[in-house]
Amino acid sequence: MDQGNTAFILICAALVLLMTPGLAFFYGGLVKAKSVISMMMMSFGALGLIGVLWVLYGYAIAFPAAEGLVAPWAINFDDLGLMTSMVTPEDAAYPPLAFVAFQATFAIITVALVSGAIADRAKFGSWMIFAGIWATVVYFPVASWVFNFGLAEEGGFAYGGWVTYGLQEWLGVGAIDFAGGTAVHINAGAAALALALVLGKRVGFQKGVHVPHNPPFVLLGAGLLWFGWFGFNAGSELAADGTAALAFVNTIAAPAAALLAWLIVEKIKDGKPTSVGAASGAVAGLVAITPACGSLDPIWAVVLGLVAGAVCALAIELKFKLGFDDSLDVVGIHLVGGLIGTLYLGFFARDTGLFMGGDGTQLLAQAIAAFAVLIYSFTIAYLIGLAIEKTIGFRVKNEDEIAGIDTIVHGEEGYVLADGKA
Template sequence: MDQGNTAFILIAAALVLLMTPGLAFFYGGLVKAKSVISMMMLSFGAMGLIGVLWVIYGYAIAFPGSDGLVPPWSIDWSAIGLESLLEVPEGAAFPPLAFVAFQATFAIITVALVSGAIADRAKFGSWMIFAAIWATIVYFPVASWVFNFGLADDGSFAYGGWITYGMQEWFGVGAIDFAGGTAVHINAGAAALALALVLGKRLGFQKGVHVPHNPPFVLLGAGLLWFGWFGFNAGSELAADGTAAVAFVNTIAAPAAALLAWLVVERFKDGKPTSVGAASGAVAGLVAITPACASLTPIWAVVLGLIAGAVCALAIELKFKWGFDDSLDVVGIHLVGGLLGTLYLGFFANETGLLYSGNLTQLMVQAIAAVAVLVYSFVLAYVIGFAIEKTVGFRVKNEDEVAGIDTVVHGEEGYVLEGARA
């Protein structure tokens, strides 16, 4: 067993877990002061719930140890409860549970990302019901499509998810998604759009009405996300090697470029560059580089960051034009950014992109993967959200939304200064 790589994976897992509290700060600063607790609790609720579900059966669905599309046919029943993974096989590079821990943090952050679309108006209990069902029938199977793989003795693929291994057999190249552009960001962004449509608009929804109450929280959250993202991207190599180093550098380059691009667009569009724009631009670049971090040269990572920062800065305006209330721009940043990063590989991926291979096969398989995950996640998220809304109810009452859902849902306030209640 390679103790260096084992330590690398465990540290990467800890970094990715830190991303969810970082996301809580990022989202919490963007909402109203009287719903900051509720917003952050959606992320922390996901940490508790998905962490437990992953141990019980999530890993067994996502990594069945063979080909498969969706459960129950692809479940590794021996991995239920992780009992079969306690022993370290002879010759293994790292303990199986190290990989289990690393992938658990991916499941947690993906579910938490969805919550940004329902800020200021969602019931906590209903969110937890949605999170459990969506993780079970959407995230865990989609993770299997992308991340599940096995190797033969000669190092070649022996089996894997259809997005990577399956399309490699069909078209000669598989879709590239090194760290989760499809499984995490397109998946979460599509579900966020579905929930925004199910819950409807916040009261008084229009441009300029709902403003971030705490930009320093937003910057803190973005900083924690960027820090954790090094584990997210470089850690996906599962080894401290040259590929991890490339992913690490690209995780600096792309968000840095995206931050600058967002600020430039904001300056010309709105007249002033903002701190929230800087944070959002960095996150957009991180999203876009996620699937591509190990397959681009650093200069092409910079170009991707510039494109993602500019496009996502414009894409967040779509909710006002099309009339859906994606409260914290999960669609404009994660869905659009994930699509950009995934499709960009069709042109600039090392060796197989159009620039290097002279053909569009890589772009085709990237598009198939992106559309498949988007449609699957959107449809099922809409059905789950609609069913919850029509049964136990998903949205709080209008009067509770006006009063502030922190006190109504959690009995707490985010800010109580000098004895005066906020």
């Protein structure tokens, strides 16, 4: 067993876990002051719930073993409660539980990302029900499609999900998703769009009305996310080697370029570059480089960052033109950024991209994977959200939304002065 790689995976898992509290700060700073507790609690609620579900059955759904192509919806009943993962084979490069821990953090952050679309107006209990059901029927199976890459052999894989192994068998190349452009960002972004449509617009929704109450929180959250993202991307190599180093460098280059591009667009469009724009640009670049970090030369990572930062800065305006209230721009950053990064590989992936010696097949594989996940996640999320809204209700009362839902839902206030007044 390689103790160095084992330590690397465990450290990366800890980094990715930190991303969820980082997301809580990022999202918490973007909402109004009287909703900050509610917003941050949705991230922490996902951390608790999905962490438990992953141990009980999530891993067994996401990583079932099979001969050849793993069925799109499969489960390893022998690994419920991680029973078989407790055993470390003699020839293993690292303990199976190290990989279990690493992938658990991906499941947690993906579910938490969705919550940004329903800020200021969602019931916590309804959110937790949605999170558990969506993780079970969407995230866990989609993780199997993308991340269940099987055992490496000469000429291919012994088994795997259809996004990797299946498309490789059918097209000659599998879709590339190094760290979760489809399984994490497109998946979460599509679900966020569905929930935004189900819950409807916030009271008084229009451009300029809902402004971030705490930009320093947003910057702190973005910094924690960027820090944790090195574990997210480099750790997906599952070894401390040259590919991990490439992913690490690209995780510096792309978000740095995206940050600059976002600020330039802001300056041209609105006259002033903002701190929230800088944070959002960095996150957009991180989203875009996630699927591509192990397959791009650094110069092409910079180009990707510039494209993602500029396009996402414009894409967040779509909610005002199309009339859906994606509160914290999960669609504009994660769905759009994930699509950009995933499809970009079809053009610039080493050896297989259209402009890098390929023939267009890689682009086809990327498009199939991206839009299949998008359609599946959106459809199921919409149905789950609608069922919750029509039964126990998903949205708080308008008067509670106007007053601020922290005290109504959690009995707490985000900011209390020494004399006890908020």
